[in-house]
Amino acid sequence: MYGKGLRALSISTAAVMALALGLVFFYAPLEAEQGFLQKIFYVHVPLAIVSLCGFVLGGLLAIQHLRTREPRWDMRSYVAIHISLVFAVATLITGSIWAKGSWGHWWVWNEPTLVSFLIVFLLYATYQPLRFAIEDPERQARYASVFAVTAGAFVPMNFIAVRLSTAYLHPRVLGSASNLPGSMRLTFIVSLIAIALLYATLCKYELTAKHTRAQLRALRRRLIGDQPQARRPRSAAPALAPSPPARARTAAGTGA
Amino acid sequence: MSTVGTLAQLPALPLHTAGRYVAGAYVVLFVIVLIYVAIMAIRLSHIERDLGELLDNAAEGELAEPSVAPPAAGAPPATAGKSTLA
Numbered sequence: 479m480y481g482k483g484l485r486a487l488s489i490s491t492a493a494v495m496a497l498a499l500g501l502v503f504f505y506a507p508l509e510a511e512q513g514f515l516q517k518i519f520y521v522h523v524p525l526a527i528v529s530l531c532g533f534v535l536g537g538l539l540a541i542q543h544l545r546t547r548e549p550r551w552d553m554r555s556y557v558a559i560h561i562s563l564v565f566a567v568a569t570l571i572t573g574s575i576w577a578k579g580s581w582g583h584w585w586v587w588n589e590p591t592l593v594s595f596l597i598v599f600l601l602y603a604t605y606q607p608l609r610f611a612i613e614d615p616e617r618q619a620r621y622a623s624v625f626a627v628t629a630g631a632f633v634p635m636n637f638i639a640v641r642l643s644t645a646y647l648h649p650r651v652l653g654s655a656s657n658l659p660g661s662m663r664l665t666f667i668v669s670l671i672a673i674a675l676l677y678a679t680l681c682k683y684e685l686t687a688k689h690t691r692a693q694l695r696a697l698r699r700r701l702i703g704d705q706p707q708a709r710r711p712r713s714a715a716p717a718l719a720p721s722p723p724a725r726a727r728t729a730a731g732t733g734a
Numbered sequence: 735m736s737t738v739g740t741l742a743q744l745p746a747l748p749l750h751t752a753g754r755y756v757a758g759a760y761v762v763l764f765v766i767v768l769i770y771v772a773i774m775a776i777r778l779s780h781i782e783r784d785l786g787e788l789l790d791n792a793a794e795g796e797l798a799e800p801s802v803a804p805p806a807a808g809a810p811p812a813t814a815g816k817s818t819l820a
Binding site: 513514515517518521522525564567571572575576578579676680683687690691694697698701702 | 748751752753755756758759760762763766767770774777778781784785788791792795
């Protein structure tokens with residue numbers, strides 16, 4: 479189910495990533511004052527944008543889970559947040575590298591953009607322990623969804639609060655202050671698409687892997703007769719419902 | 735991005751120094767993707783192993799089934815049937 483279109487998505491991601499790298503290093507001009515160091519911008523900013531959007535997406539999917547109570551929405555929300563967290567780690571590391579080259583410090587504590595992103599990251603870093611702390615899968619899914627919705631609403635508020643701040647050193651990329659030249663803008667947009675595609679691909683891989691594993695468990699239960707809860711160790715990952723064929727067979731068995 | 739230059743506190747680094755930082759940033763992304771691929775490979779091997787176990791169990795079940803099931807009255811065993819046909 480989740481594996482459909484994965485091959486095409488993977489190929490397009492690789493192609494766009496290659497195109498983005500080509501544009502970054504062979505097409506985009508050197509920035510007048512930052513020089514070659516500014517090339518970090520094409521990986522750092524898309525990573526930050528995609529990870530923040532992923533957190534919001536996780537919240538939206540969690541709303542859908544709370545509305546329908548279907549485990550697949552919880553799974554999607556979990557995966558969206560999980561991959562966003564990985565991207566957030568990459569954002570923090572690449573940002574620190576840029577800050578060291580540009581400002582001479584790995585981290586600047588009085589810079590609102592950096593600190594606010596760290597707060598968002600630390601907030602979402604508690605998501606997995608929260609899930610792991612709750613054993614009952616249904617309660618785990620419900621509480622995690624409430625967390626995802628609340629934290630997802632916090633992300634845009636945090637973003638706006640930082641934008642309203644005036645005392646910042648961190649460059650602004652989006653908004654009226656931004657006037658990237660055409661070649662830099664094109665490179666940035668392609669890089670953003672590449673990172674967004676990478677995010678989508680990793681999410682799809684993760685969903686496919688988890689779905690396959692759930693199907694395998696269902697198959698094991700059917701063949702060996704394992705107890706569902708006995709076979710599933712305590713985990714932060716959501717428990718998926720039995721796959722459609724399993725349900726169909728159960729229904730057929732009950733009917734007979 | 736025009737503000738990058740005006741807000742930067744240090745002058746532009748020479749290429750050989752800046753190159754190290756830029757390479758570091760891109761390597762970080764590459765390494766993260768690589769780690770993810772490695773994790774996926776481990777998961778895939780677990781799935782493969784579990785699937786192999788299930789297939790073995792299914793094969794054992796199929797082999798055990800004819801000996802457990804009582805033979806139908808008058809019906810020859812499968813092997814006997816084969817030899818008769820041959």
